[in-house]
Amino acid sequence: MKRVVITVVIIALALGLGGFGIWVGNLPPGSTAAPMPVPATETAATLQALAPRNERPVIAIIGLNDATETTDYLMPAGILRRADIADVQLLATEEGPVSLYPALSVLPDATIAAFDAAHPQGADYVIVPAMSRDDDPAVMAWLREQADKGSTIISVCAGAKVAAAAGLLEGRRGTTHWFYLKELLGEHPGIHYVADRRFVVDGRIASTTGISASIPMALTLIEAIAGRARAEQVADEIGVGQWDASHDSSAFRLTRPFVTAVMGNVLAFWQREEIDLALTPDFDAVSLALVADAWSRTYRSRALTSAPDAEPIADRDGIRILPDRIGAAGAAIAPPGLTKPAAALDATLAEIAGRYGGPTANVVAMQLEYPAKAL
CATH class of the missing domain: 3.40.50.880 (Class I glutamine amidotransferase (GATase) domain)
Structure with a gap:
């Protein structure tokens, strides 16, 4: 999804601020339709x-x-x-x-x-x-x-x-x-x-x-x-x-709210932060993957794992994660532990909404193509 940022930035530069505003205005507002059941x-x-x-x-x-x-x-x-x-x-x-x-x-x-x-x-x-x-x-x-x-x-x-x-x-x-x-x-x-x-x-x-x-x-x-x-x-x-x-x-496409939120976060480059996820022996790699993925798609933050040493840590299913660094740094976020993965993702989206605003949380859900409720 890095190409999303590149595409939006190139369009903005090519059109100029005025033209970019027109382009964004012509984008669809989004969809709220419920999916049809599968036969x-x-x-x-x-x-x-x-x-x-x-x-x-x-x-x-x-x-x-x-x-x-x-x-x-x-x-x-x-x-x-x-x-x-x-x-x-x-x-x-x-x-x-x-x-x-x-x-x-x-x-x-x-x-x-x-x-x-x-x-x-x-x-x-x-x-x-x-x-x-x-x-x-x-x-x-x-x-x-x-x-x-x-x-x-x-x-x-x-x-x-x-x-x-x-x-x-x-x-x-x-x-x-x-x-x-x-x-x-x-x-x-x-x-x-x-x-x-x-x-x-x-x-x-x-x-x-x-x-x-x-x-x-x-x-x-x-x-x-x-x-x-x-x-x-x-x-x-x-x-x-x-x-x-x-x-x-139809609910997943380039929309005015999506482009506006992405551009706002990209341009606010001085507001970047690192999110620390401490690896503990009771973590679940599925929940960790969803949480780390979500925090790293805000265009405001990226998730890094930390541990007491550089040795890989295996989760409940034998998936071995290598810590990004020894010792915590950045903004500490409670690691997902054995939280149910779907609940961990929903909680993370809510936390992102509280930290950066609902539009940014929706940008993350859009990239994950996750049918979450608007935040």
Whole structure:
């Protein structure tokens, strides 16, 4: 979403202040429409398409070491691991930690080479987050190999651009984050875009809308693998009431309130601050990812983790986070601990609204493509 700022700033400079005001005035005010329910037959077809080929499937989540989206990478891993219905591995293209954006750093479980040696038959499911490069050669080759081995490929958010670059979305129905939709369809006109769905499944290829859509996607995958009752248990643990594919796509786009809030925060460069999140032994990586991601999307702040030493700290599900620094600094925010992830995100948005104003909290929700109430 850094491109949002770049795009808005370039337009402002190109048009001048007067022209920029006209452009902002011509933007839509936003949408408050409620999403339409998804037909039961469509939901049943989705679950059937995602049905596992093995009793305890292997799920691989691939990342680039230099930059992979925070919540896209960590949230599916944490949600699927707590379900305990599959072997879930965080992978990287190379040795070493994965630097996530806009926040956090994590130690993966294995490289793609090590995974291939241990699982020559391939993964049952491969989850593809947004990455700094859509066409990394190692990622492209590995995704094609996994698809050829029969893996179900699930792109999250702008990870659809990665899957599309590998040729996996050609001629298929799909979706992506609202901000990248025009770019995706412009570069890959063979994709059949489906509006008003948080995720779309076409055969062995699935895609989701923005960042927060990995929550319903992960729960739907749990339901496909282990049944509705297990999915309901996990949904309750993370604080989610429903997880179908319903979505109001028209609510997520460049609007006057969004652009005005972003530009105001970007121009107020002297008001930047760092938000300190102290890592404690009882933290939950899913909640931490959502909280750190949200604080780092305000254009007023960025989240950094701290710990007594530089050693990685594992959460309840074995996800190993590397602290950004030793000792706290900046504005201390209470770490999420074992707070239910959905509640942690809602509380963070409310805290952002209290600190920077409701428009900034709505900017964050818009970037996460999170259907939160106006703050």
